[in-house]
Every structure is written in C-alpha cells, then in structure tokens.
Amino acid sequence: NKPAIYITRQLPESVIAPYRNILDIEMWSKSEQPVDASTLMDKAQQVDGLVTMLSDQVSSELLGTAKGLKAVANLAVGFDNIDLTSAEENEVVVTNTPDVLTETTADLTFALMLATARRIVEAADYVRNDEWKNWAPYLLAGTDVHHKTIGIVGMGRIGEAVAQRAKGFNMNILYHNRSRNTEAEQALQANYATFEELLIESDYVVCLAPYTEETHEMFNTQAFQKMKDTAIFINASRGKNVDEEALYDALVAKEIKAAGVDVYRQEPIRASHPLLSLDNVVALPHIGSSSEETRTAMIQLCLDNLIELFNGNVAKTPVTEKKRLST
Ligand code: GLV
Numbered sequence: 281n282k283p284a285i286y287i288t289r290q291l292p293e294s295v296i297a298p299y300r301n302i303l304d305i306e307m308w309s310k311s312e313q314p315v316d317a318s319t320l321m322d323k324a325q326q327v328d329g330l331v332t333m334l335s336d337q338v339s340s341e342l343l344g345t346a347k348g349l350k351a352v353a354n355l356a357v358g359f360d361n362i363d364l365t366s367a368e369e370n371e372v373v374v375t376n377t378p379d380v381l382t383e384t385t386a387d388l389t390f391a392l393m394l395a396t397a398r399r400i401v402e403a404a405d406y407v408r409n410d411e412w413k414n415w416a417p418y419l420l421a422g423t424d425v426h427h428k429t430i431g432i433v434g435m436g437r438i439g440e441a442v443a444q445r446a447k448g449f450n451m452n453i454l455y456h457n458r459s460r461n462t463e464a465e466q467a468l469q470a471n472y473a474t475f476e477e478l479l480i481e482s483d484y485v486v487c488l489a490p491y492t493e494e495t496h497e498m499f500n501t502q503a504f505q506k507m508k509d510t511a512i513f514i515n516a517s518r519g520k521n522v523d524e525e526a527l528y529d530a531l532v533a534k535e536i537k538a539a540g541v542d543v544y545r546q547e548p549i550r551a552s553h554p555l556l557s558l559d560n561v562v563a564l565p566h567i568g569s570s571s572e573e574t575r576t577a578m579i580q581l582c583l584d585n586l587i588e589l590f591n592g593n594v595a596k597t598p599v600t601e602k603k604r605l606s607t
C-alpha cells in the first residue's frame with residue numbers, strides 16, 4: 281500500500297517515473313496551466329502528501345479539511361504561500377528546497393544585475409530591431425558593476441552566493457540581515473550595515489530577503505528616497521517585499537537609476553504593468569532557480585522529503601518554526 285501523493289503541476293515523467301515504485305503519484309494533467317483551487321482542495325482530501333508550487337495557496341481552509349494529509353513539499357525555497365501556523369496546528373509537515381537552488385538563483389540574481397547595469401536587454405533589442413546604424417562613443421552606455429558597492433538585504437545562503445560573485449568583481453560588499461552573519465563577514469569581507477546605511481551607501485541594492493510580515497513592502501517610498509540617484513535596485517526574492525507603486529514613482533522621478541525585477545506583488549504580470557513602460561527596467565518572469573539541472577534537483581528533493589517522512593524519518597529539508605526564524 282503505497283502512500284498517495286498529488287503533484288499540482290505537470291512535471292516531466294522522466295524525473296517522476298523512478299518514484300512510482302514507492303509512491304502512488306497523481307499529477308495535474310494540463311501542461312500549460314496551474315491547478316485550480318477547487319481541484320487542489322479536492323485532491324488534498326484524498327492523499328497523504330502534496331507537492332505544491334509557490335503559486336499555489338496552501339490555506340488554513342485546505343489544511344484544516346484535508347484530514348489524511350501528512351506533508352506538503354513546496355517546490356521552492358520560499359514558503360510564504362503556505363499557512364505555516366495552520367500546518368503546525370494540523371500536524372502537516374512542510375518542506376522546502378533550500379541549498380539545491382542556491383548557486384543557480386545567485387547566478388540569475390547576478391545576471392539580472394549585470395543586465396540592468398549594462399542595458400543588455402535594450403542593447404539586444406536594438407540590434408534585433410535593426411536600429412544599429414553606426415558605432416557611437418556612448419552608444420547604450422551603461423554603468424560599471426566592478427569596484428562598486430553592493431548592498432545585499434537578506435544574507436542567507438543565496439545572499440552569500442551573490443556576495444561570492446560580487447567578490448570576484450572586486451565589489452565592496454555591505455549586507456543587512458535580521459541577525460549578523462559573522463561567517464559571511466569573515467569569508468566574504470561583507471560588512472554589516474543598518475538598512476538605512478545600506479540604502480544610502482550602495483550602488484546596487486539587492487533584495488534576497490524571504491517574505492515575512494516584517495519585510496512586507498520594506499522597499500517603500502522612503503527607502504527609494506534614501507538610495508543614491510545612481511542606484512540600481514534588484515529584487516530576486518518576493519514581490520511583496522516592495523511597494524511597486526513606490527518603485528515605479530522612484531524610477532520615473534529618477535530617484536534611482538534602474539531596476540531589475542524577477543518577482544512581483546501579483547504574478548504573472550501582464551504587458552500593461554506600469555514597470556514595463558520604463559526602458560530602465562529589466563523584468564523577468566520569476567525564473568531565479570530555473571535551470572534544467574536545478575529544477576530537476578528541486579523536484580527530486582520534494583519527492584525524497586516525502587519518502588523520508590512516509591518512512592517515519594525526519595524530512596531532509598523541513599520548514600520548522602526555528603528554521604523560519606533563522607533564514
Ligand atoms: C523561488 O522563488 C523560490 O522560493 O524557490
């Protein structure tokens with residue numbers, strides 16, 4: 281009698297197949313669409329475990345009514361889509377996918393920073409649109425990244441991996457975090473700063489903080505006003521860490537120079553989103569951990585977590601109250 285699980289998105293059968301010996305696996309069947317809330321609600325009542333996406337809301341209503349549900353494996357390092365308090369009350373174990381995505385997400389964050397600073401998207405469009413008529417001294421001149429100051433807000437694993445990349449670019453590294461990260465200070469020559477100091481001194485302000493009540497719209501009008509007018513803002517964490525209207529206004533008023541954004545308050549955004557009307561914005565569709573290798577590793581980690589739990593062991597990467605407070 282194999283434990284039954286439901287996966288809320290169609291994942292490659294080649295990755296899932298080896299697990300079918302151990303788990304009774306059902307998957308959402310539509311390849312281009314996410315599961316709808318009522319199907320998720322229904323399936324949750326019938327299974328021992330769920331594999332969920334960051335776009336699924338795992339609500340207290342779902343957790344309270346799914347009587348047989350023992351575990352939710354979220355295919356993401358973030359878990360703000362899951363009502364953790366309710367999961368604990370209902371004794372449902374929640375797991376996430378840290379570590380396996382750290383380097384890949386740091387690569388994307390750094391790529392977004394470089395792309396924004398050096399106007400890569402604009403420049404590629406310029407060539408593709410046949411606008412390149414001659415060489416010019418300041419043609420699509422961007423801003424240097426090397427030897428500048430990067431301010432990392434949220435110095436967890438991904439923040440450290442971004443700092444490591446910044447070190448290779450001879451950047452001066454500042455960070456702000458809920459708690460001091462003395463390891464990063466020593467290994468990466470990262471200097472702790474208050475949020476305000478970091479905003480005032482950084483050329484690149486990079487948000488990698490998980491979304492919590494405390495970080496809700498921490499990048500607001502006042503925060504953007506404190507930044508240099510040459511500052512570039514990068515968000516690769518969660519959209520709700522930013523007041524999007526304030527970001528738009530700061531870009532229009534030239535209180536900051538540019539922004540690179542991978543995440544939004546409400547996803548997906550449409551082409552009519554105000555930020556997309558600005559040339560100095562590079563906007564990506566929440567692809568931080570999206571390499572083929574890493575997405576496969578994340579799926580495998582979700583399934584391995586469920587198997588450990590169903591075998592009566594501790595999950596490989598559980599989200600616990602303690603972990604939640606220390607990331
Ligand atoms: C992606 O945003 C994640 O949390 O893994």
Ligand code: GLV
Nearest residue numbers: 436437438439607
């Ligand atoms: C976030 O939780 C991280 O790994 O940095």
